[in-house]
Amino acid sequence: MYANLQYNNPGTPQKLWDSVKKAIIYNMDEQEKYMREAIAMARKAERKDEVPVGAVIVKRGEIIARACNLRETKKDPVAHAEILAIKKAAKKLRGWRLENCVMYVTLEPCPMCAGAIVNSRIKQVVFGAYDPKAGALGSLYDLAEGKLNHTPQITGGVLKDECSIMLKKYFSGKRS
Numbered sequence: 146m147y148a149n150l151q152y153n154n155p156g157t158p159q160k161l162w163d164s165v166k167k168a169i170i171y172n173m174d175e176q177e178k179y180m181r182e183a184i185a186m187a188r189k190a191e192r193k194d195e196v197p198v199g200a201v202i203v204k205r206g207e208i209i210a211r212a213c214n215l216r217e218t219k220k221d222p223v224a225h226a227e228i229l230a231i232k233k234a235a236k237k238l239r240g241w242r243l244e245n246c247v248m249y250v251t252l253e254p255c256p257m258c259a260g261a262i263v264n265s266r267i268k269q270v271v272f273g274a275y276d277p278k279a280g281a282l283g284s285l286y287d288l289a290e291g292k293l294n295h296t297p298q299i300t301g302g303v304l305k306d307e308c309s310i311m312l313k314k315y316f317s318g319k320r321s
């Protein structure tokens with residue numbers, strides 16, 4: 146749809162182009178702002194010697210939940226950042242339907258978390274690093290392809306270098 150919105154396309158009024166451009170830039174700033182909050186949570190996991198993944202959930206511009214991966218600390222295989230953030234958000238909203246909520250998470254969710262995202266009716270997921278080995282929002286599987294009863298909107302790769310560098314550092318530290 147953006148194909149017709151070129152600068153040099155005489156059919157696109159300058160005003161329309163300017164407002165589209167403004168919206169895109171605003172959206173990018175907005176996404177990076179919340180991704181930085183998710184990165185701050187990943188750093189918290191890093192300090193606890195957990196795999197550094199962080200997530201926040203935003204509803205109408207307000208962060209309603211923050212969480213980081215706590216699998217080791219809690220000795221709990223389902224204590225991924227996304228699951229913990231979903232539980233906190235549901236508690237805060239006093240209901241399981243996280244409609245109109247956007248999740249920002251530093252790593253592409255795994256099948257378990259992508260399933261929880263679909264089941265909680267989260268409207269949109271913005272993730273940082275892609276996960277070719279376990280990512281279930283497009284990389285290895287795509288649980289948002291539209292076969293299930295709810296289809297969240299997906300945006301991947303936001304601040305992906307910052308997000309993946311933490312993971313690389315963590316895993317290289319584990320090997321040495």
Ligand SMILES: [Zn+2]
Nearest residue numbers: 225254255258
């Ligand atoms: Zn997960």
